[in-house]
Amino acid sequence: MSHPFFDQIKSFPDFEAACRIEIINLPEAYRGKEKLKAILLGTDPTNKDIQEVLGLKVLNHPFGINSRYEKRFFSRHQENITQLGLDFNKEYFFVQNLCRNYFHNETTENIHWLGIAKSIWIDHLAEELSNLDPTLPVLATAEVITLALVPGSKKGQGKDIYSGKVVPNYYSPKLKRYVYPFYRHDFYRLTKWPAYTEFLKTKLNE
Secondary structure: OOOOHHHHHHHOHHHHHOEOOOOOOOOOOEEOOOOOOEEEEEOOOOOOOEOOEOOOOOOOOHHHOOOOOHHHHHHHHHHHHHOOOOOOOHHHEEEEEOOOOOEOOOHHHOOOHHHHHHHHHHHHHHHHHOOOOOOOOEEEOOHHHHHHHOOOOOOOOHHHHHHOOOOOOOEEOOOOEEEEEOOOOHHHOHHHOHHHHHHHHHHHOO
């Protein structure tokens, strides 16, 4: 049985055209085996060529967790997770994508991503996360996730947040959780931002 998304997207022709609606097997969330510390949230499962295998890879879990592609898609996140200490790894996280469907274009090239996230997927995510500890924060792996979830978020504000120059509103009323930038981009490697890393540590251990 396909996800309700595939019926909902029909009401938005422009959005539907951006989606790979023929792929109905969507990645399922990965729930770590340890006591959860946070929710790690990706954008969507869309991917393109990697050196050893050309074309789109259909994944069972976000970031290819527990597949041959995990190292390719998850390693940058693992690098940041390691900076949080306590031997953190994927087993301490509930891992999901905000948009669970596949698109024709990857997130940075997808002009409809934000609209689809806000119009359809946020409500589904909120329902899914309602079954988890309400105190678990969300770690957003891309700025566009923060823009979708947190009112008042501004594009290009990441540097000021990581440096402590700006203290934004981190709260998502839709998810009823706090959402903290945990961006994948090389500029935001936590090894470069020790103060922000310490801030995240406190939030994951409250």
